[in-house]
Every structure is written in C-alpha cells, then in structure tokens.
Amino acid sequence: MSKLVVKNVTLNYVNESKSWTKALENLNFSVDKGEFLSIIGPSGCGKSTILNLFTGLLSASEGEILLDGKKISGTGLDRGVVFQHYSLFPWMSAKKNISFALRQSFPAKSKKELAAVAEEYLAKMGLKGFEDKFPAELSGGMQQRVAIAKALAMDTELILMDEPFGAVDSKTRVVLQDQLLKMWDSGSERKTVVFITHDIDEAIFLSDRIIVMSSGPGRVKREIPVSFARPRDRFSFTKETGYAHLRNEIVNLFYDDLADKIGGEEVVL
Numbered sequence: 455m456s457k458l459v460v461k462n463v464t465l466n467y468v469n470e471s472k473s474w475t476k477a478l479e480n481l482n483f484s485v486d487k488g489e490f491l492s493i494i495g496p497s498g499c500g501k502s503t504i505l506n507l508f509t510g511l512l513s514a515s516e517g518e519i520l521l522d523g524k525k526i527s528g529t530g531l532d533r534g535v536v537f538q539h540y541s542l543f544p545w546m547s548a549k550k551n552i553s554f555a556l557r558q559s560f561p562a563k564s565k566k567e568l569a570a571v572a573e574e575y576l577a578k579m580g581l582k583g584f585e586d587k588f589p590a591e592l593s594g595g596m597q598q599r600v601a602i603a604k605a606l607a608m609d610t611e612l613i614l615m616d617e618p619f620g621a622v623d624s625k626t627r628v629v630l631q632d633q634l635l636k637m638w639d640s641g642s643e644r645k646t647v648v649f650i651t652h653d654i655d656e657a658i659f660l661s662d663r664i665i666v667m668s669s670g671p672g673r674v675k676r677e678i679p680v681s682f683a684r685p686r687d688r689f690s691f692t693k694e695t696g697y698a699h700l701r702n703e704i705v706n707l708f709y710d711d712l713a714d715k716i717g718g719e720e721v722v723l
C-alpha cells in the first residue's frame with residue numbers, strides 16, 4: 455500500500471520580479487508504507503523541493519501529492535521532518551527544543567514525561583550530557599543530531615529527512631546510519647522514510663529503493679530496488695553478490711553528465 459503518491463507534479467518557483475524557475479516537471483513516483491526510500495541527484499535537481507512538498511510547506515503548481523490517499527493541503531503533526539539546514543530554536547536548550555515539539559504531538563503527557571522522552575532520544579543520538587546546551591553551544595553535527603532526535607521522538611509514521619548527515623563527520627555518520635536503521639527496524643511496524651542524500655554508499659546501505667533524479671527541472675531518471683537482506687552489516691554487506699554491479703549502475707547514472715564531459719567513458723569511483 456502506498457504511503458505517498460506523487461502524481462504528475464510540476465513545481466514552479468515564482469520570484470518577486472515574476473520570473474520563475476521550473477524546479478520539478480511532471481514527477482511521478484510513490485512510496486510504500488514501511489519503505490525506506492532514498493532520493494539522490496545533482497545539486498539543484500529539486501530534492502529539497504520534493505521534501506517541502508511532502509511537508510506541506512509548498513504546494514504543487516500542477517498535479518497532486520497524496521498522503522494515505524488524501525491530498526496534502528498543509529503541514530501536519532503526522533510527519534517528522536529533518537531539514538537540510540539546522541532547524542532548532544536558538545533560545546531553547548537541546549532538551550527543550552525536543553520537548554516543545556513533543557508537546558504539540560502529545561498534549562496529554564506531563565512535562566516530566568516529555569522531558570524523559572527527550573532525554574531518551576538525545577541519548578540514542580549520543581548526546582547524553584548535552585541536554586541543557588543551547589544550539590549555539592553545539593557543533594553543527596551535534597545540532598543536526600538534536601534535530602534528528604526531535605523528528606524520531608515524535609514517533610510519526612512518516613519521516614522526511616533532507617541530507618540529515620551532510621554536516622556530520624564520517625565516523626559519526628556511520629554511527630548515526632546504524633542508529634537510524636536500528637530505530638526504523640525496531641517497534642511493531644516500520645516507519646516510512648524518505649531520505650535525501652548525495653552519498654551513494656549511504657543510499658545503498660539504508661534503502662529498500664533508490665530514486666535517481668536528473669538535473670533540473672527534476673525528473674525521475676531511474677528507480678532502483680535494493681533488495682539485500684536486513685539487518686545489514688556494513689562490513690560484510692559490500693561483499694554481497696550484486697553489490698558492486700548495483701553501485702556501479704548508480705555511479706554511472708549519477709555522473710553521466712560528467713561522463714559526457716570527459717568523453718563518454720564509463721565512470722568508476
């Protein structure tokens with residue numbers, strides 16, 4: 455069953471001087487319930503635009519987007535979001551940022567209960583001891599981890615993540631990928647995740663399916679299923695039959711504009 459359906463969506467940004475940019479053109483794809491879907495594509499191809507359509511912050515110029523069969527008409531507490539740029543209130547501590555967001559989703563819970571949930575998720579993101587720090591006192595990567603903890607603590611069925619690990623160092627990134635998969639895989643039902651990344655290996659390791667987009671205006675270039683068994687072990691995983699072939703296919707789709715420039719050679723990275 456589809457959690458999200460994108461139907462013939464075109465998105466034009468119009469600026470003050472009335473000139474416009476076509477960011478997405480006739481986009482069609484769907485996301486299954488419980489699926490982990492990654493979207494990769496060159497900078498400016500419209501990935502964040504898609505995410506903002508899912509959050510309801512933008513609406514399509516043409517076409518429609520259905521969430522659980524209903525047209526998205528605005529933002530909602532049924533979607534946990536991690537934006538590309540840190541999105542924390544600077545005047546609230548890490549813990550307060552999370553419990554404040556939780557209060558909207560769980561109005562019946564006491565302050566103490568909400569604080570306990572916030573602490574639990576901060577600890578899961580490796581931020582024990584940093585609960586009372588303000589965003590300005592945290593590194594960029596740490597701020598992003600607070601934002602991820604906030605999105606996961608909301609316990610929504612749908613999680614939307616825009617390059618959540620882009621600003622995190624490579625060692626922490628590996629830990630956070632594992633942590634994210636662990637949380638996605640725990641509980642009685644898997645959540646639906648739409649995950650935007652530039653990192654091909656990250657996309658393969660995490661996803662059930664990868665959508666590769668073409669440069670703007672963004673269209674789906676190819677949808678690639680990633681059917682390796684779960685749970686995935688990052689050390690043995692890359693030795694699975696078919697891994698190298700799959701990776702190579704995505705590298706070539708991702709860099710084919712570059713391949714044109716360097717003489718149409720196959721790209722091996």
Ligand SMILES: Nc1ncnc2c1ncn2[C@@H]1O[C@H](COP(=O)(O)OP(=O)(O)OP(=O)(O)O)[C@@H](O)[C@H]1O
Nearest residue numbers: 467468475477496497498499500501502503504670
């Ligand atoms: N608010 C805006 N007003 C006008 N044009 C915009 C606006 N936001 C994005 N665009 C344009 O729309 C296109 C898609 O932008 P978007 O941010 O979705 O790309 P992206 O794939 O997320 O890129 P990146 O990988 O660099 O984050 C780009 O050409 C961008 O310049």
Ligand SMILES: [Mg+2]
Nearest residue numbers: 501502503538
């Ligand atoms: Mg973006």
